[in-house]
Amino acid sequence: MDRLTRRETIAIGAGGLTAAGLIGQPAHAAIPVANVPMPKQPIEAGATLRVIRPTKFVDPDETIWNENTAKFTKATGVPVRTDFVGWEDIRAQVAVAARTGAGPDIVAGWANDPHLYEDKILDMTELAEYLGKKYGGWGALPLVYGRKHGTNKWLSIPMGCGGGALVYRKSWVNQAGYDKPPNDMDKFLDLCRKLHKNNHPVGWALGNSQGDGNGTATWLLWAFGAYQVDDAGKVAINSRETLAALKYSAEFYKTMIPGTLSWLDPSNNKAFIAEEISMTSNGVSIYFVLKNDPKTAAIAADTEHARLPGAKGTDYPEAANTLNAMAFKHTKYPNAAKEYLRFMMEAEQYDPWLTKCLGYWAHPLLAFDQSDCWKIDPKILPYRDAQKMTHWDGYKGPISSAAAAATAEYVLVQMVASAASGQSTPADAAKEAERRLARIYRKA
């Protein structure tokens, strides 16, 4: 669908308008906007753009993206081709593009990708500051993933944040004597024990799973104040806080359904939907699968979301992903690339995308807290705040290739899994993780 005829473009635009009309007013009406002059980015003559981004979560993710892109082409005359790439293939494709200096001009990749290509991508400071000023500022998480560690230099434009909130069955939590899952870690463990006793075990991925597995490990560590490296990138995992987290994991693991050591990313979705588990953490996908299938509507009605426990004030121990867009220096049309990103982030385009994607990608710019997206279904409100998360991949060190390697090697997940399952003592597990991290960070 990358090459649209003029007729199709108009038809899609009209469809978009009708859809917006259904909720009574233009979708972006509620977004508060400051009056800020646009950055001067005159589009080069004859510009064309090629964009790579991850495949869709839900259909509107792709269709609205393509509609917005078609609008850009109509407004500027710049043809844009978007390729939707499998989630795990993005890094390999981007690596090739960066090495050869050919291929896509813009890549909307994962959170830490731009930090790996720092020397090869365009400075986004002017555009990011314009967007920040216009739309109420960037959230805490995009501030981390968008800027070079410890500076004000923007490497990328964060486009959306995917949170990993608590997903739970309200009736079973109530049955265990709790109104909602408590924030206190000890009380939370008590709830899990009671759920387990009532034959409704909880389930968190502890296998080599990129999203959920790493998310389980970092949540438990961050909730106890542990971190893998300090802010200078020195390994700091073998700490009192880590040991406390690992001891907690061992108790927590006893309340889980058997088999979580081999769980990959889809496993908790499957188990929750099959009513095998009462609670897990995940993106909004579980809820939407339940809600959209009439057979599971009753489960959806009983499903609630909340922040993961262990928060200290506004310091949330939850891992969230970020769709992070960068433009390569090798592009022949740097201004067109930046203009395209600006266009896609402006409320007229961004709000329909956000709203139709039903919260899969939470907005990085705080003004969109007011979006109609978050008024449709109060149950998805916890996902609204994904951009307010305060921890990142490789916390609290710089986001570097070493941090990416530690995540890809599952160092933290495996430490938590081995201590939780009793395959090694917390002290041994922490020591092993320290050894592996020291190896990974040796060059940094």
Next chain:
Amino acid sequence: MDATTWVAKRTKPNWLARLFDYKPFLIALCLAPALGLLLVFLTYPLGLGIYLAFTDTEIGGNGSWVGLENFIALADDPIFINSIWNTMFYTFTATVGKFVLGLWLALLLNQHIPFKSVLRAIILLPYIVPTVLSAIAFWWIYDPQFSIISYVLVDQLHILDHYIDFLGTPWAARWSLIVANIWRGIPFVAITLLAGLQTISPSLYEAALLDGASPWQQFRHITSPLLMPILAIVMTFSVLFTFTDFQLVYAITRGGPLNATHLMATLAFQRGIPGAQLGEGAAIAVAMIPFLIFATLFSYYALGRRKWQQGSSDE
């Protein structure tokens, strides 16, 4: 000029025709497409991989020559050492399994049984299905919550009282993967060995029958020596495929639980692409080459001894 004195006027061939008549040129021209393909798609990537193994290249950076540093660092990395053992164990066990079962199946299919050709086609199915699809099927079969095996044993037959954790402990996971690999590899072995069996002349068996040879003696003295050449080739290929297996492990366990099922190929990918350490990933991949050469030479020379193939004994 009358008809008897007419001589065909020979036109001198033009330069193009002469060029194409020139043998060395023709040879070069005919070889060029094949050589070009090999160079671009085989030699260059292999050469680049070997070069990267001696650099500290990361994704997004250019890296510099570091000599043997990657290999020295890998030598005291327990996860890498572990992956070598896993790969060898996986290759050895799966190959033995595939050959025992594959040969057995080939012998059965070589008998006169009804629906022979239909059966032979069905046997090939596991090999035809794309690996990733069969890997996903096995991933469901081994799922801790939704395994069909557990369901039958626990909920239907009531033999067990709990679901089997196929992938949660190291040895269970290793064996589960080996079973999946054997299942996938049997057809290739069985069909090629069947082809080999059918080249053996029936007159040899008739002669053996007249001499009063038992079925075992027939197998030992006719089938196995005459099958040996094709067995050696199939074995070589099978070892190569198994040693470099990636998809089954990557789709089912991602090398888990706790790296217990990492093969060299999966570890190389994990370090190289998601882990961004291209140089180190390449070094692991390059470390597979000596093993592969050894395995190839072993199965080729040890099993393919010429004299033995021709029926006489070794000197």
